[in-house]
Amino acid sequence: MCCPAYVFELNSFLLLLMVCAIQANCVDMSKKDKRTTRRWRTKSVSKDAKIQLQVPLSASMSPIRLHASNPNLYADVEFQNPPSHVTDALEFASDYTKLQEEFCLLAQKVHSLLKSAYNTIAIEKEKMKQMVSEQDYGIQNTQIARLRQSLSQALNHNSELRSRLNRIHSESVISDQVVSVNIIASPDEVSNEGRLSMSESVSEFFDAQEVLLSASSSENEASDDESYISDVSDNISEDNTSVADNVSRQILNGELLGGVFRTGRRTSLPAPSPDTSNINLWNILRNNIGKDLSKVSMPVELNEPLNTLQHLCEELEYSELLDKAAETDDPHERMALIAAFAVSGYAATYYRAGSKPFNPVLGETYECIREDKGFRFFSEQVSHHPPISACHCESKNFVFWQDVRWKNKFWGKSMEILPFGTVNVTLPKYGDCYVWNKVTTCIHNILSGRRWIEHYGEITIRNTKNSVSTCKMTFIKGNYWSSNVNEIHGVVMDQEGKVVHRLFGKWHDALYCGDAPAAKCIWRPGSMPTNYELYYGFTRFAIELNDLDPVMKEFLPKTDARFRPDQRLLEEGNVDAASAEKQRIEELQRTRRKYLEDNHIDYTPKYFRKVVDTHNKETWVSNDTYWELRKDPGFSKVELPTLW
Structure with missing residues (x-):
């Protein structure tokens, strides 16, 4: 060898x-x-031929053999004294x-x-050939056996998922009715009991090749277009669309909803997004290059019918990841799920590069109660300049809060959104408190071409109560044509800095844990609704955020974003009226601000308070009054500012 x-x-x-x-x-x-x-011999003979010697052989002499190659050739004469030249020869x-x-x-x-x-x-050559052939055959057999085993496991898991989804679908009751109930309960009784979440009904963490944890709220609700349900068994990546069981619709909370539980949510917007091709952005932005665009008034056509406070709630679309983390004992797996939740908050922006949210006015609020997800959420604009939005969400499994401040910078061909502040999640069961930052967002081709959105930077997730595990996620900066566009890479490390889990994927597509090709999917976004391109690129969850049920009106404060007229008119497709209302509200905002400045009055938010954290940074947290005021005496009896 x-x-x-x-x-x-x-x-x-x-x-x-x-x-x-x-x-x-x-x-x-x-x-x-x-x-x-x-x-x-011939020459010798010819030479002596003339002599013709006839010498008789004596009895005592043997014939002379002249050549060894011819034993039969003997001399005919016997020399008594042969010549010297003959002897030499x-x-x-x-x-x-x-x-x-x-x-x-x-x-x-x-x-x-x-x-x-x-x-x-x-x-030896033949032996070597035989040995090499047998070795290659053995390796091939091993690989084939492993592939067959993996395929068998995948088929078994696929069959199990199909049976579960078929069972869930068979038990589903899809209805768009409003059911009145007379149940009185305290806000603390909001729970997930009886709710069959996607993360529980479809998969277990790390128990299969593809673990789907992507139950969009809207996908648990009724839909006018139910054609997607028939594709559940053929396309598992979109199986969340059929999750809506009868038990989850029995979770009623009369106190929070005023005795009314609404089972159906809208599945489409009233009108498509307006045409913006006639808007010359260059004329608007050329004098504001490098400036903070939050201070620049933009045409209402460039907005989407949601505001920043509602965007904060949209980050909870995949709250099932937090529910799953609250049930996972392994701290490193919990950290991986928290990282997946942090990434999932960016997924909804993929189709939203063509418009921007409304800027909340000072004192504006937003409330969202999701019985199907088991959480209640509220947010408030606590500062106008600089713009700061704060929110708070709670369920029996987790508490989520953050305050976000940002700056917009226009650079000619692109616009950067630079966020500040931190996101916080606590899991009471384990006493964990996770804190992380947000990455930079950039919108490309502002003036011409196809707009596309990009996120880049690094997210560091720390557990401030327990340093057993940390995580770093990197959003890779690329370009529209590069192969690594939207890619993310990350690692979960123990307290000694040793890598325990590797994370990778794309923030708009999926997140995997492990090493390819054996990595397992721990999160995947839900499917988009029909004709989403015509409706601002909204997900099913985003479509529901600005929906205002008539029964809910008497329980919401008048500062809630769903009462904002310019946003509501834009959603309904009345662009001219929305533009007029937007100008009126902005002028009213300037008047209020001038009044506060002239009278040296410091504005105090109603539902949040400012605190200083351990790093000497200011942050905004709930003052625990929102739900109390909602319960007693009710917002209709609370003095609130007029915002529009």
């Missing part, structure tokens, strides 16, 4: 050629010797013959040895 087989073959071939050459030389020399001897012939015989004998021995060596090499 030291040398390749072809080296042995080449050496054998060369040795064979040498042997053949030696044998040919022996034969040639033998022939020459015969010819030389005959010529010598005979001695030369005798020595030459001996040398020739010895050389031929040696050549035969060498040939025999080389032939034996060649045969041995040929045998």
Whole structure:
């Protein structure tokens, strides 16, 4: 095995050629010797022919053999005293013959040895070929066995998922009715009991090749377009669309909803997004390059019918990840799920590069109660310049809060959104408190071409109560045509800095944990609704955020974003009226701000308070009054500012 087989073959071939050459030389020399001897004899005879010696052989003398190659050739005469030249010739012939015989004998021995060596090499070559063939066959058999095992596991899991989804669908009750109930309960009784979440009904963390944790809220609700349900068994990546069971619709909370539980949510917007092709952005932005665009009034057509406070709630679309983390004992797996939740908050922006949210006015609020997800959420605009939005969400499994401040910068062809502040999640069961930052967002091709959105930077997730696990997620900066656009990479590390889990994927597509190709999907976004391109690129969850049920009106504060007229008019497709209302509200906002400045009044948010964290940074947290005021005396009896 030291040398390749072809080296042995080449050496054998060369040795064979040498042997053949030696044998040919022996034969040639033998022939020459015969010819030389005959010529010598012929000349001798011809020379002495004239003498014609007739010397009788004596009985005591033997005939002289003149050449070893011809034993029958004897001299006819006997010299008593042969000539000197004849004696020399005979001695030369005798020595030459001996040398020739010895050389031929040696050549035969060498040939025999080389032939034996060649045969041995040929045998070894065949053995090596057989060994290599058997080794390759063994490796192939091992690989085939592993692939068959993986395929079998995948097929079994696929069959299990289909059976679960079919069972869920068979038990589903899809209805768009409003059911009145008379149940009185406290806000603390909002729970997930009886709710079959996607993360629980479809998968377990790390128990299959693809673990789907992507139950969009809207996908748990009724839909006018139910064609997607028939594709559940054929396309598992979109199976969340059919999750809506009868038990989850029995979770009623009369206190929070004023005795009314609404089972159906809208599945489409009232009107498509307006045409913006006639808007010359360059004329608007050319004098504001490098400036903070939050202070620049933009045409209402460039807005989407949601505001920033509602965007904060949209980050909870995949709150099932937090529910799953609250049930996972392994701290590193919990961290991986928290990282998946942090990434999922960016997924909804993928189709939203064409418009911007409304800027909330100072004191504006938003409330969202999701019985199907088991959480209640509220947010408030606590500062206008600089713009700061704060929110708070709670459920039996987690508490989520954040305050976000940002700056917009226009750079000619693109616009950057630079966020500040932190996101916080606590899991009461384990006493964990996770804190992380947000990355930079950039919208490309503002003035011309197809707009597209990009997120880049690094997210660091820390557990401030327990340093057992940390996580770093990197959003890779690329370009529209690069292969790594939207890619993310991350690691979950233990307290010694050793990598425990590797995370990778794309923030708009999926997140995987492990090493390819054996990595497992721990999150995937839900499917988009029909004709989403015509409706601002909204997800099913986003479509529901600005929906205002008539029964809810008496329980919401008048500062809630759903009462904002310019946003509501834009959603309904009345662009001209929305533009007029937007200008009126902005002017009213400027008047209020001037009044506060002239009277040296510091604005105090109603539902949040400012605190200083351990790093000497200011942050906004709930003052625990929102739900109390909602319950008693009710917002209709609370003094609130007029915002529009």
